[in-house]
Amino acid sequence: MRTSIATVSVSGTLTEKLNAVARAGFDGVEIFENDLLGSSLAPEQIRERASDLGLELFLYQPMRDVEGLSADAFARSMRRAEHKFxxxxxxxxxxxxxxxxxxxxxxxxxxxAAAQLRELAVLADEYGIRVAYEALAWGRHVNTYDRAWRIVEAADHPALGVCLDSFHVLARGSDPEGFAAIPGEKIFFVQLADAPLMGMDVLQWSRHHRLFPGQGDFDLTEFVRSVVRSGYDGPLSLEVFNDVFRQAESGSTAVDARRSLTALQEAAGVLELPAAVAPTGIAFAELVTMDTEPVTVLLQALGFSRTGKHRFKPVDLWEQGTARVLVNTEPATGGSGPRLAALGLDSPDPGAAAKRAESLGAPVLPRRRARTDVLLETVAAPDGTELFFCASGRQDLPDWLDDFAAAGDAVSQAGSITGIDHVALTQPWHQYDEALLFYRSVIGLRPHGGVDVSDPYGLRRSRAVSNQDDSVRIALSIDPAPGASHRASQHIALATDDIVAAARRIGAAGHLLPVPDNYYDDLGARYVLGPGELQTYRALGILYDRDGRGSQFRHFYTRTIGDVFFEVVQRDSGYAGFGEQSAHVRLTAQHAQRQA
Amino acid sequence: MRTSIATVSVSGTLTEKLNAVARAGFDGVEIFENDLLGSSLAPEQIRERASDLGLELFLYQPMRDVEGLSADAFARSMRRAEHKFxxxxxxxxxxxxxxxxxxxxxxxxxxxAAAQLRELAVLADEYGIRVAYEALAWGRHVNTYDRAWRIVEAADHPALGVCLDSFHVLARGSDPEGFAAIPGEKIFFVQLADAPLMGMDVLQWSRHHRLFPGQGDFDLTEFVRSVVRSGYDGPLSLEVFNDVFRQAESGSTAVDARRSLTALQEAAGVLELPAAVAPTGIAFAELVTMDTEPVTVLLQALGFSRTGKHRFKPVDLWEQGTARVLVNTEPATGGSGPRLAALGLDSPDPGAAAKRAESLGAPVLPRRRARTDVLLETVAAPDGTELFFCASGRQDLPDWLDDFAAAGDAVSQAGSITGIDHVALTQPWHQYDEALLFYRSVIGLRPHGGVDVSDPYGLRRSRAVSNQDDSVRIALSIDPAPGASHRASQHIALATDDIVAAARRIGAAGHLLPVPDNYYDDLGARYVLGPGELQTYRALGILYDRDGRGSQFRHFYTRTIGDVFFEVVQRDSGYAGFGEQSAHVRLTAQHAQRQA
Structure with a gap:
């Protein structure tokens, strides 16, 4: 089906909007009247510009308050309608x-209403125009699609049909099953928007909280299926506005929008994409820094050894257990302090994973490794983190590790790191919903439930995505301070089988984030712990959580270097969280450290 | 009554919070448990720090899920309670x-519930502690204050009372009249929060949308009166959190909070303040710039003449009708392009106005004029705009104009400016609610209804404040892009009696913001205008609005210089708005101009 988006859904002037929408690969747009009125281009120039960009103009919107009027008001309304035509x-x-x-x-x-809409349709028809009547969820009398359809049916004019908007239909709790009663050719247009379930005033809900499909709680898949079953074959058009994304750059919003629509079409069975290839593990995390000293000191303290040196580039490989950290000092990568620039994801089929990503508009990056390197398929996540798809355990594909010459051996000791438990990526304010959709649809990870974590600067929304066996876990959170002076930190959580030994080994040199005594006083009141256990945690700065079934999560943090820090965790197999209960303690300690 | 605020209501570490709260003049605080747990200070050190700052610690909060429990769960709860005690x-x-x-x-x-709360109170009593039981609006079974009180009454222990929180009471629609049934000494604590009426899930409403008193829609005045009538004489404590202000700097949040509580006490009749002295006119608007050329060119084009020159400072006075613009090139004022730095407000009693401001925590600025200058009482608005209180028409007080030596005469011509119609100040994202409260409580202006205006970057909340006869109008709006690359512009709207002549005169030299043709095509469809009228507006770039009673508002804009631009308006006497209908056209044209 053809894809469309309302110009109100992206930021900027009409020309900027059209450019962004075309670049993102939409077939056409709905023209929002205010965007036309604010444009210095004449309608003919807009038509030409759209045509040059390969965009169809599917719909003009909106006309308001056109039916149920007094004779006077209706005459004024018709006058304005004729102008619009x-x-x-x-x-x-x-x-x-x-x-x-x-x-x-x-x-x-x-x-x-039917008589007036019929008159409007007669006039429209003279201009070769069709009128799509839509029940707003907060319409004074007509606020459900079935009532709108009954009126359209009674008006009985070929130039009059209905517009079905998923927000208005689903916010009212109406059942899309009923679309079956409407002949497909009488559905003139279909608009799509998702939203979180909020139980609030529907106008405010619509105005401030719409989301692209797949980013909220509505069942849009069933909505699209119902529309298709009715015989509708017009465009599927996104009409979304909220307080966040219109403040983002128009280009990235349009890409996010297009991806959501593609994923929705796949889910509804009207479009086939290369299948998702979920990653099977985290191959490596890559830090970029101009100064290797702080990161070397910290990796050594954590027990990592430098095991490899890239054959052609200033990249070192550090290993411990299955955890691998690359340290890259290429000048081209910019910035000074260490930051988490890339993740390697073990993929059963890197080529197929890249094809999937490409089909969903994820920027497949120029392979930046040298010609002599092993080829790595790479895409950029919305926040710019590079994701490498690495062949793992495939004899037929080259191994990225072959690019590294051996430089030393990993050592095992008490409290060794066994691997990477998860990676935590703080997202810019306006890219959180986009990131969730990206990791779900492009990378094939499944989202967990969301939680709010308190922070010295407000509430921090947080949600994890993982693969089936949880061997790849990425915790996404939203930076609560859009205008914050500090850059958000990312972190790498390393797994161990002996958190106490690990903390003893690593903590000795003062690398760890201090945990206040008050936390331990409270911990002792919340849980009955084994003899000496609380004292041990207190002495070593280990945080403790236990879920409803008694599964434990124990963890500690290193201090932050540049924009990155490490966490070391010991996770009971049943424990599914990330120690959110004590996140506020960590965040406050980090805030205090920044102030110091 | 003593004043208090919950530490959760401001940002930062506990120490930062205590400092900010003390500086703002609160008598004490509620300690939010997470703030304690995240603090590296021992409880004794916190106690000492608070005491050094002159702060009382009124309350520790919260204990959760302490009643209606199974025997097992209750035993665990008591164990943790004892620790808290x-x-x-x-x-x-x-x-x-x-x-x-x-x-x-x-x-x-x-x-x-009563039996378990009684047991809890018995234990608390052993530690000399009182338990204040509060009905959360989303409590599973106990979610109204009267039910909480019935349980407390049944438990019948001197160490058990209720806490009344205005959010929980008013969000449930309960009537504070009923507080009369509760003996004052059984009200152990009172928490205050305002909120906009939203009709949404009450937990989300509470978590994300609380506001300081006077910034939302709840009747807190009546709430406080009812509390006082019951005989309560404990502290009034603010417990407020939302998505915006905790991201602000703790100091300014605390000042805003303290001001809201002072104004509320005044409204409730428990505190007397110096009376508000509403301004009677706008004496001047002051632009600061290092380069006078662009502003000189524009002021001349608008018809202003340089009529005065400050005797001791690099400040020029420009006049036309009653409109006065100061152009200040003092190097100390910083920045380059012209920006709107100050407003002079005609005041019947500048000294009293300053006293009022001081009593509400508004920073009374060091009088920056030289010793030889006429003294001007000055306060800073939340966004840093300086407000001068000027004596006007008072023979007994010195006139600020005496500081200026005559430099020329104002001229009158067709389409002259008669005065300043209004000033529009765009507020930083987290200071919008604070600014509204400031202009209302400190300056004595009354707020009009709010409107949402669409902008290329999203919705822009907007609300005006004015004095009784509308001779002082300030339009406040919120910058929709918290992380925007462009600085928000302010503007000065000048009144004329002949908008067409004004536009002819000023527009000739290309000083005006262009208005798209599409706007005029639509305007002709919306209104039936007089013969030639539409053509005139189109040729001159005049925007047009008409309210429900037929009163007209016609206006045009100059291009932006630095961070400021001018508007010229002709307002029918009955018209109360600001031409919001076409704001999106202006904002889009300005956005396009920035891109060019």
Missing amino acids: RVMRRLGVDTVLACSNVSAHARDDDAL | RVMRRLGVDTVLACSNVSAHARDDDAL
């Missing part, structure tokens, strides 16, 4: 959206 | 907040 002719748009009346003066009279 | 002794806090149970396991049994 003329503008639409100049634009070359043949469908207009008419929203159900929200005015307190609207009459509760379906026969009157 | 010990910590409270170390802190020197004698009241603890216990919230009603929210767990799905909670039993719906008031007798059980």
Whole structure:
């Protein structure tokens, strides 16, 4: 099916919007009237610009309060409608959206509404235009799609049909099953928006909290299936606005939007994509820094050994257990302090994983390794983190490790790191929802439930994604301070089988984040721990959590170097969380460290 | 009454919070448990720090899920409670907040709840501690204050009372009148928070949308009156959190909080302040710039003449009608492009106005004029704009104009400016609510209704404040892009009696913001205008609005210089708005101009 997006859904001038939408690969747009009125281009120039960009203009919107009117008001409404029809002719748009009346003066009279809509359709028809009537969820009298359809049916004019908007339908709790009662050719347009379930005033909900499909709680897959079953074959169009993404750059919003629509079409069975290839492990985490000293000191303290040296580049490989950390000092990578720049993901089929990513508009990066290197398929996550798909355990594919010459041996000791438990990536404010959709649809990870974590600067929304056996876990959180002076830190959580030995070994040299005594006083009141256990945790700075079934999670943090820090965790097999209960303690300690 | 605030209401570490709260002049705080757990200070050190700052520790909070429990769960709860009591002794806090149970396991049994709360109170009493039981609005079974009180009454222990929180009471629609049934000495604590009326899930509402008193829609004045009538004489404590202000600097949040509480006490009749002295006019607007050329060119084009020159400082006075603009090139004022740095407000009693400001914690600025200058009382608005209180029409007080030596005469011509219609100040994201409270409580202006205006970057909340006869109008709006690359512009709207002549005169030299043709096509469809009227507006770039009663508002904008631009308006006397209908056209044109 053809894909479309309303110009109101991205930021900027109309020209910027059209450019961004075209680059993201949409087939066309809905023109939002305010975007036209604010544009210095004449309608004919907009039509030409869209055509040059390969964009169809599917819909002009909105017309408001056109039915259920007094004779006077209806005459004024028709006058303005005729003007819009003329503008639409100049634009070359043949469908207009008419929203159900929200005015307190609207009459509760379906026969009157039908008669007036019919008159509007007769006029539209003279201009070769079709009117798509939509029930707003907060329409004064007409606020459900079935009532809108009954009125359209009664009006009985070929230039009059309905527009189905998933937000308005699902926010009212209506059942899309009922679309079956509407002949496909009478559905003139379909608009899609998701939203979190919020139980709030529906107008405010719509205005501030719409999301792209797959980023909220509505069942849009069933919505699209119902629309398709009815015989509708027009475009699927996104109409989304909220307080966050319109402040983002138009290009990245359009890419996010296009991805959500592609993933939705796949889910609804109207589009086939290369299958998702979920990663099977974290091959490596790559730190970039101009100064290797702080990171070398910390990796050594954590027990890592430098086991390899890249044959052609200033990249070192550090290993311990199955955990691998690359330290890259290539000048081109910019910035000074260490930051987490890339993740290697073990993939059963890197080529297929990259094809999947490409089909969902993920930027497949120029392979930046040298010509002599092992080829690595690479995509960029929304926050710019590079994801390498690495062949693992495949004899037929080259191994990225072959690029490294041996430089030393890993050693095993008490409290050794066994591997990477998870990676935590703080997302910029306006890219959190986009990141969740990316990791789910492009990378094939499944989202866990969301939690709010308190932070010295407010609440921090947080949600993890993982593969089936949890061997790849990525914890995403939103930076609570959009205008913060500090850059958000990322962290790498390392697994151990003996947290106490690990803390003893690593903590000795003062590498760890201090944990306040008050935390331990409280911990002793919350849980009955074994003899000496609390004292040990207190002495070593280990944090403790236990879930409802008694599974434990014990962990500690290193201090932050540059924009990155490490966590060491010992996780009971049943424990599914990330120690969120004590996140506020960690965040406050880090805040205090920044101030110091 | 003593004033208090919960530490959760400001950002930072516990020490930062205590400092900010003390500086803002609160008598004490509620200690939020997470703030204690995250602090590296021992409870005794916190007690000492608070005492050094002159802060009392009024309350420790919260205890959760303490009643309606199984025997097992209750035993665990008592164990943890005893620990808290010990910590409270170390802190020197004698009241603890216990919230009603929210767990799905909670039993719906008031007798059980009363018995368990009584046992808790007996234990608390041994530590010299009182338990204040609060009905959370989303409590599983106990979610109204009257039910909480019935349980407390049944438990009948001197160490057990209720806590009344305005959010929980008013969000449930309960009537504070009923407080009369509770003996004052059984009200152990009172928490205050305002909120916008939203009709959403009450937990999310509480977590993300609380506001300081006077910034939302709740009737807190009546709430406080009811509390006082019951005989309560404990502290009034703010417990507020939302998505915005905790990201602000702790100091300014605490000042805003303290001001809201002072204004609320005044409204409730428990505190007398110097009376508000509303301004009677805008005496001047002051622009600061290092380069006078662009502003000189624009002021001349607008028809202003340089009529005065400050006797001791590099400040010029420009006049037209009653509109006065100061242009200040003092190097100390910083920045380069012109920006709107100050407003002069005609005041019937500048000294009293300054006293009022001081009593509400508004920073009264060091009088920056030289010793030889006429004294001007000056306060800083939350966004840093300086407000001068100027004596006007008072023979007994010195006139600020005496500081200026005559430099020329104002001229009158067709389409002259008659005065300043309004000033529009874009507020930083986290200071919008604070600014509204400031102009209302400190300056004595009354707020109009709020509107949302669409912008290329999202919705822009906007609200005006004015004096009684609308001779002082300030339009406040919120910058929709917290991380925006561009600085928000402020503007000065000048009044004229002949908008067409004004536009002809000023527009000739290309000083005006261009308005798209599409706007005029639509305008002609919306209104039936007089013959030639639409053509005139189109040719001159005049925007047009008409309210429901037919009153007109016609206006145009200059291009932006630095961070400021001018608007010229002709307002029918009955028209109360600011042409919001076409704000999106102006904002889009300005966005396009920035991109160019």
